Amino acid sequence: MNNIQRLVDYFLDQEALNVDHDIPIICLGREYSAQPDADRDQHQHQHQQQDPFKNATSLISSYIAQIRSDGENDDSDRVGEVTSWPSAFVSAIEALYYLSYRTEFPLIPRSASGPAPVSVASFLRGQVNDRAGFTSDVGWGCMVRSGQTLLANALGQLRDGTEIVTWFADDPRAPFSIHNFVYYGQVACKKLPGEWFGPSAAARCMSILCSSFTECGLRVYISSDAGDVYEDSFKKIAAGDDGKFRPTLLLVGIRLGIEKITPVYHDALKFSLSLPQSIGIAGGRPSASHYFFAYQGSSFFYLDPHYSRKALKYKEDLSLYSEADLVSIHSRRVRNIKIDDMDPSMLVGFLIKNEDEWIDWVERIHAFPKRKFIHISKSEPHFPQFGQMRPQEQAIRPSRASVEIESSLDEVANTFTSSGNESTIIDDYVDVGMEEDDGRTDVSTPSEGEDNDSKSVQALESDCGDSMLLYPQNDEEGSLLDFPKDESKSDEVLSSQDDSTFDRCQ
Secondary structure (H helix, E strand, C coil): HHHHHHHHHHHCCCCCCCCCCCCCCCCCCCCCCCCHHHHHHHHHHHCCCCCCHHHHHHHHHHHHHHHHHHCCCHHHHHCCCCCCCCCHHHHHHHCCCCCCCEEEEEEEECCCCCCCCCCCHHHHCCCCCCCCEECCCCCCHHHHHHHHHHHHHCCCCCCHHHHHHHHHCCCCCCCCCHHHHHHHHCCCCCCCCCCCCCCHHHHHHHHHHHHHHHCCCCCCEEECCCCCHHHHHHHHHHCCCCCCCCCEEEEEEEEEECCCCCHHHHHHHHHHHHCEEEEEEEECCCCCEEEEEEECCCCCECCCCCCECCCCCCCCHHHCCCCHHHHHHCCCCCCEEHHHHHCCCCCCEEECCCCHHHHHHHHHHCCCCCCCCCCCECCCCCCCCCCCCCCCCCCCCCCCCCCCCCCHHHHHHHHEEECCCCCCCCCCCCHHHHHCCCCCEEEEEECCCEEEEEEHHHHHHHHHHHHHHHHHCCHHHHCCCCCCCCCHHHHHCCCCCCCCCCCCCC
16 A cells, blocks of 8 residues: 555656746745756756656656665655756755654554544555554644754754754654654644644744753744734843843744735745745645745745655664665755645744844845735733733743733733633734734633633743743653643643634645
8 A cells, every 4th residue: 555655656746847947046045046957957858858658667667666775755866867957956955854754653642532543544545553542643744744844954054963863753752753742732732643733833832842952052932923023022032031142943823815825925925935044934735734945936845744754763872873864854856836826824934043143134024125924023012901912922931021910910810801701812813814904913712611710820821921831840740752631631731822723734
């Protein structure tokens, strides 16, 4: 079954053709000529003139050689296949970190109320899971893998490449493993094992994991879901109490339309990838998340996580990683999609390494002359008269970072409480693609059955208090593999926000 699926993918997913030689390629702030290498262009022309039957035979031979060599659905260049793209651009793709579906990794326990690990769909995909949980993320983990890819490429600018391999191994001991993404997806965002993540859940897990694993040297700031970035809040994350600026991943979770990206935002999306601080985009394709890193005209280039490989094992001794292990997190494959075919929900990332880069990024955003989806303000708005504040899901922040609170927690809880038995919270998800003004606040009411006072205090403490509440504090919380058995207990650890604004990818 696996070989049949790989055979179908192999022939249907051919490399994108380079036909617009006069339009440059913009890749994470760098420009590449689209002109093919002279000798490669000639070889490509000769290749196209060959007999189609011989070409098909050559492809089949290449596929068989690939299966015999590693038995997996390899996403690298196929044996004997000629690319029409300039070698400099292909090398830039190959330098990117690339996380994709994996199989045969340590068990992720299933939730009693969550998706079943064994289903007809998983069987048809050739996916084999234990009935007790998931040993593969095929079919549900693409947003996690896209988020991992974005995070890995941010960390790759700060740390050694071999460290990246072990940090993203498919093992609960690896700080950025899929196991830890799924664990905190359940605790912080109510995403059960086997459920699809949205961009917001992926961003929140990245923030939690980076704050927990300080050795990575990266902090995370998440904008509001309307694209608002507040300078005072960002600097409290990036600089902290000592005023020393630290590398910070700025994530903008945004929705730029209903079913498609609203055309008025096309230029702004391209502009985001042209900035030198750009680290790529996660999401952005209907029913399937990808990692976008470049564009040419109206086409966006991406790495596709929907190619399964065997689990990347965790090894404390970095020298034990083989060349095959290192190659497995890279790809030379060139794929693109038209912007009109992209999904409007996405997570846009920028790596701000120092204060000079922050100043440069702010100036460039302000100077962009067309319709923006990122809005920068000096300070975060306060709503003390209503007892409401805009939640900022930061994993590293001092207490009371987003609002000044002069009353006690009890008084604030009473202010948050509505006249009934339900508490009123801010729904911070705004459809930017449809907005016509700067109104950002949308007040909604939570589901029935929530305790008003305790929930409000928990929401306050998790959103603007000491954020280490997000991470297990002692052995009673369990190890990283001890997933919550009762989903209702997630509320005792963290008040999470609904992720319904973002379409769940399949």
